[in-house]
Amino acid sequence: MKVNFPHVFRPITLRSMTVRNRVVMMPMGSDFAGHDGELSDEHIRYYELRARGGTGLIIVENICVKYPEGSNGTTQLRIDKDSYIPRLFNLTEACHRQGACIGIQLNHAGASAMSSRIGMQPVSASTLPSKPGGETPRPLSREELEAIAKDYGIGAKRAVNAGFDLIEIHAGHSYLISQFLSPTMNDRTDEFGGSAKNRSRFCRMVIDQVRAAIGPHVPISLRLSVDELVAGGNTIEDCLEYLEYLQDEVDLFDTSAGLNPTIQYQIDANYLEDGWRAYMAKAVRDRFHKPTIAIGNIRDPQVAEDILARGMRTLSDWAGG
């Protein structure tokens, strides 16, 4: 296998993390967490088996940095208290024993939380819902945003104490940071709305808090909806523009796509071709020259090898067969 796919099995080092190959398990809500936000034994076993299978880097599903308002579901992991550290440590140990690196995705759901579950009006950039027909959220003040950015930092520090090798910040998929980045959910007129620089300001605050909390050795990954694929939403060009303000201190771009109304492109419908959205990863990598994860129905290892070997296929490459 290693002989056939030399690019896939080439190690990569980001700050103090060396990953044995280019195979990344994307963050995926597993529904294995308890209602108290703890990892279950089943959960640990599930990730350990992926590590044993040879995955280079596992990025654990989105974990809640601020509870209850940032919560994304009744079976979502939490990292808003120190008491979660011991079981998270058991998880990182289990995966490290199998030779894998392990990161975790920090998240605040913002307007994608449900008031019936969190017991209050969901919060966001503005009053625009995060999906058609969704609840009307309450816009956050600057003071509240500073406090939430600190919560990301505190969560990141807990994750590093629990042994995680990488911190991923979820800035896509219609969650709180994405609610600031996307003009479809942000109609603010203050320093957090309007221009690309303003819409990226909250994300910049989060990245800075995370870096300050974890120090210089642990890599940061930024998960993006590169092309939101919705009318009036960010296109690839818009994403490249706001990334100018965000790329500092980011070591890895995790190039997802889509928002709530375009979920078929976010959790790739089966009919989409293998590697169909690698061109988004290419656009980000070509602009910023940093390691970038390509995503999207990469079911055939030869497709992964080709994407890496050719520096990512473009849409026209695909059209040409």
Ligand SMILES: Cc1cc2nc3c(=O)[nH]c(=O)nc-3n(C[C@H](O)[C@H](O)[C@H](O)COP(=O)(O)O)c2cc1C
């Ligand atoms: C059940 C499920 C849960 C998911 N949970 C998350 C998540 O917690 N965070 C996230 O950024 N993406 C999430 N995703 C999107 C995946 O990370 C991934 O980008 C997408 O499924 C495409 O994966 P693929 O490259 O294997 O086709 C989820 C997808 C599925 C199917």
